Amino acid sequence: MAVKLSNNVAGQLGGPVSDINVTPLVDVMLVLLIVFMVAAPLMASGVKVDLPASNAKPLKEEKLPIAVSLDGEGKIYVDKNEVSKASLVAVLKQASEGDLERRINIRGDKALAYGKVIETMGEINDAGYSKIALVSEPSKQ
Known part of the structure; x- marks a missing residue:
């Protein structure tokens, strides 16, 4: 008489078990999820920066850079010439000679x-x- 055994019965009798235990995988995934949930807001906040003053050294350029200035009222200047917002790109292309x-x-x-x-x-x-x-x-310190 042949006895047909299922996988679970075979495992209990010392045979090979074909079921995969996913509990450790789920545990690891939940821990990773919690770590990323805690770390994500910290990465997005950034560092407070005071842009108007810094100790940065000036860059050395072969060609002089083009200066675009915005005054306190929001007027735009390319070098020392006032330009409208609509003509800014055209003036920059002319000043940079298309570069x-x-x-x-x-x-x-x-x-x-x-x-x-x-x-x-x-x-x-x-x-x-x-x-x-x-x-x-440059900062005055």
């Missing part, structure tokens, strides 16, 4: 809202310029 690798320094007034500086930086970046820097004054 999209030319460095552009953005000088934002301390009293100006940070969003205006970032908005101008985004417009310059959308025009194809990738070397954009924020300029700050």
Whole structure:
């Protein structure tokens, strides 16, 4: 008489067990989930930075960078000439002679809202310029 054994019965009788125990895998995944849930907000917060003053050393460039300045009222200047927001990209292309690798320094007034500086930086970046820097004054310490 042949007895047909299932996998569980075979395991109890000393035969091979084909069931996989997933409990340790689930435990490890839950621990990793908790670690990432705790660490994610810490990575997004960043570090407080005082942009208007720093101890950064000036960059050495072969070509002089183009200066884009924003005064306290939000007016935009390329070098020392006032330009409208609509003509900023055209003036930059003319000043850089079409060189999209030319460095552009953005000088934002301390009293100006940070969003205006970032908005101008985004417009310059959308025009194809990738070397954009924020300029700050050296700290007085």
